[in-house]
Amino acid sequence: MRSSTTHLTLPFFDDVHRDLGHRLADWMPQQHVDESDDRRACREWVSLLGDQGWLRYCVPAGKEGTLGGALDKLDSRALVILRETLAFHSPLADFAFAMQGLGSGAITLAGTPAQQAAYLPAVARGEKIAAFALSEPDAGSDAGAMSTSATALEAGWALNGCKTWISNGGIADFYVTFAKTDPDAGTRGITAFIVDASTKGLDSSEHIAVMAPHPLATLKFVHCQLAGAAQLGTLHGGFKLAMQTLDIFRASVAGAALGMARRALAEAVSFAKERKMFGQTLADFQLTQAKLGDMAALVDAAALLTYRAAWMRDHHNEQGERVGSPAGTTAEAEGRRDRTVAAAMAKMTATENAQRVIDMALQMHGGLGVKVGTKVESLYRDIRSLRIYEGATEVQQLIIGKAVLQS
Known part of the structure; x- marks a missing residue:
């Protein structure tokens, strides 16, 4: 099953993102990794993703390409596209990719030239696994x-x-x-x-x-x-560095959830068209059509928030100010807050919506939905942790609510 690329036509993306999305959507269905042993499989995915150049999007290019990255700096839209497509096919592949970025992100942000040279090129090649x-x-x-x-x-x-x-x-x-x-x-x-x-x-x-x-x-x-x-980084500057790292990758968590939700919807549509019931297919029932409509709307709502958050981050410079706003100004602070809130909204909505979509897909499959080995069953287990890690839903609610009160 190939992941859809129709969303790449949205104005959030540039040609470099569209090319990336199409290439990965073509490549990923051809990969087959035995995931029965998660540790062995994770190592294999890191090696495979590194060999094929996908991990180069986890690190910046550096001066004259010395750090091994594909782009000049970490690009949120590229991270979202990669994680969405990987998670559609294999949540473990998404995990392997994401941890290369998150585990090395603080070195990208605050590492000395020597630290960056020692770790980032090896991360991009899949030769060092990050945490x-x-x-x-x-x-x-x-x-x-x-x-x-x-x-x-x-x-x-x-x-x-x-x-x-x-x-x-x-x-x-x-x-x-x-x-x-x-x-x-x-x-x-x-x-x-x-x-x-x-x-x-x-x-x-x-x-x-x-x-x-x-x-x-x-x-x-x-x-x-x-x-x-x-x-x-600086002495006693670790908390700020940790939050900056998490903030960069928060929208990409939403991308992973979005990929899982899209896969669940695709599985539900395929099953509904094939499942025979009372002389017709499951898809012929209006109740099924209504459920699929609900699922599609939940996916698209999450997608728009996710792509917006990634676009906003990519259109701010490294200091977090709005483009054209002098450092230290009110506009700079507001830009940083807007970006953080957008990422929180995306992470919260995409993970919560994905949980609902996957649950509905499983319900539509009936008994097959809880059979170990079916795709919707594994998605049901895979999605749950995304509502917790890198800032639980409740933490995102607090970030959003506090910002609303300050506006």
Whole structure:
């Protein structure tokens, strides 16, 4: 089944995005990866996506192309198109792609030239698997409550603590890790570090099994010694860096949800046309037509919010101000807020709508819908985590609501 590309004609996209979308839609149906072992499959997807150049959209090109990216900077619309198409065919392929971007995103934003050169080209080629380590057992949405600490040493840092729900945990080559460097300063006392998987004192062996299998683990740091060069970004600037990274990729989460919703709708339409009932097809019943109409509207509503959010981010410069607005102005602050709210709306609406669409598709399949191995059954499991990770729906509601009150 080939994913649709009709949405690429919308004015949100440029020719470079349309070309990308068409090429990926042609390529993806030809790929066949055995996903029975999620860790092995994730490694295989990273290698495959790297070999074919798709991971080049996870990093910027850099000066004279030295960082390996396909475009001059991270492009939200490209990320959305890639994740939507990948998720339509394989949510695990989408996961593998997304984590290469999220896991290296902070290095793109704040890495020194040496750090960027050491990690980003290898990420783009699929030679290094990236991970983003922020969450802890008692610090999920409340990042300021983290207890993992980084203590200054004469020649670097000592990292102690625990991170959990870490995507790519146990298979990553490096972890962008956030730790308290000032335990009494809340979010203002967090600093980011690059921790190679081979670093002594890091244990990533505690794997976490979830309803839609993909690599997750708990990380334990026991006097994990890092060189001073492992610090990423400014001292105590880690929380802002983490939020900036998540903000870039939030619209792409909406893209992934959109891809899963489109696949569920396509499966429902195909099944309705073929399923015979009472001398006619399921598609002949008005109730079925009404359900499909509802599903299509939910998909398109999510799509418009998703593409708008990506377009808005791409039309702001790196400082987050509106194009043409001087830095430090009210227009700059309003532009940054508008962009964040648009991403929150897209993430919330796309994931919630996708859950509804997939549920309706499963219901339409009847007993087959809950049979392990059917596409709608796996989509039902795959979509659920998207309403939680990278900012739960409730967090997006708070971001939107607070902005409405300030307007």
